[in-house]
Amino acid sequence: MLEKLTLTGPADLLAYIPHLLGGTPTESFVVLTATAGALGATLRVDAPMDAAPLGFAQTVTSLAAQDENATACYLVVYTDETDDDTQFPYAAHIAALGNELATARMPVRKVYLVTRTHWAAYGTTERNPLDQITDSNANATMTFMGSAASVDVYNPALLGKWVEPVQVPVLTEECIEQGRQDWNTALQTPGTPEAETARKLAAWFQVPHLRDVLMAETITTKNGSMLDLLRGKFDGRPDWKRVDHAEAVAFELMKVVPEGQRAPMLTLMGWLQWLKGSGTQAARYLKLAAEDVPDYRLAVLLDELILTDGIAEVATNRETAYTRPIS
Template sequence: MMEKLTLTGPADLLAYIPHLLGGTPTESFVVLTATSGALGATLRVDAPMDAAPLGFAQTVTSLAAEDENATACYLVVYTDETGEDDRFPYAAHVAALGNELATARMPVRKVYLVTSTHWAAYGTTEWNPLDQVKDSNANATLTFMGSASTVDVYNPALLGKWVEPVQVPARTEESVEQARRGWVAALEETGTPDTETARKLAAWFQDEYIRDFLMADTITTNNGVIIDIMLGKFDGRPDWKRVDRAEGLAFELMKVVPEGQRAPMLTLMGWLQWLKGSGTHSARYLKLAAEDVPGYRFAELLRELIGNVYIAEVAKNPETAYKRPIN
């Protein structure tokens, strides 16, 4: 069922963003692409800090241009670093981005500023309370439809503190096959695996070679080429319900192992979030992985990768990309 949601003003537009991103941005630039009468993709990047305005603007524009249908866009600056003239934070970056987006034939229609206390049309002194966003028609409608502006599978309060470590299994051809069969079976079942099964799966994830297979096997439309799999270049739309299931399972496996053995599952969750288009959630999980096992190489490499590659291939195309479901 497709229902039309009409955004009638800035408060509606600003309310819509957390529902798309799964959280309210902070210290970020958000570009919403648009065509006539419809919004397209939503792009969020970290606020530029020390980055040169032109380079930053060119990179952000090239990412926004992944939406090939865009003919215009909206820019929202989320920051509390408003500087001396609090009407124009990041003025040089905003100006450069406006120029670059216009050159790319998606001129900026409006720019808004959102701080932790108010929102405003960029460059104006008319500050509006954030309650206008919270109480907006769009927020009420989306919430009524079952959308949540925050999502989180990870809940540290549910993780046990006194759990025996799992023993890492010996790696043989048979154990690799057994692990892969076990993981695929768990993905195809419903419900939560019993503790014994969960601990067995968590043990397999501790072996980096087996872990790699289990991660790749999560995506049924992969083409078998490792670099393509890592970058999210698949043969078709992934089974996103299976990906959601994998993320939930990864958290279940974390519950049955102690600290120091959760990094592989956190890394899987981080990679899956990146495939879904959420670099923010991905980076958070990968940071947690590197905290769980200091120097956990896979998490550190993956974190560097997503900061450099920016957007997973699968997330670029609306036909293959994950779209947050409304319950």
């Protein structure tokens, strides 16, 4: 496991972000908080488009300020909304954000612009090749140590087209206990379940109450109400390897059921991505869940919760936050 990575320049910093987020952002603002020479939390939000600069800046600052230890930050703007007439896109939003972050006592040290063709220190006319990022020491080190800048267990091409629906079990105390045992066994067993076991697990997830129980069982450290759990309020650091495995297993369950029965697993994957700090992937999975079962209630509620809370509490504390596996 790589415990410390020294970033020696902007190319290293920009190479680090895709490894943190699981892919290179597009049309996004990324804020990296910092304190005492070390990076803290990472926040990605959609580019503001038509949003008012002040309102956008206040929203982003309120989210970044959840890292109470931060004393500074870096801002990276990923966009292709540039041409010869607009070399400095979102200038008003960046200025407003700089003012708000400074007021929050976490001033912006540097702003960088990354496009499809180049990167630059924002506000300059330089055009640095993207190869400087991919060839950087940080990218080489993290890749060598086993990190991938794009990791996604969801691949729709692998989902079955002609599979029979699973029978939804009747909810009983025995059903709940058996479902818990089966799910914990799957999360404690290396590899992925065989088709018959996967279909049995997928059937458990079709029962709303049992689905919620199984989601709770995914996290081994927790306290408080179910709402606290959904918001990522835990009493310690989750077993993130178990969470990674749960995502992989959830995708295997999706392979053995048809459309219309995949929403529970997509919702689980969306929630786990949010706990890890990836709002982009979370929104993607929750949207897919609401498409698989129109307006799937838990997916809709979680989407609203994420919009309200911004960042899961577990992701704002460096002692409990997810770190991408490097082995």
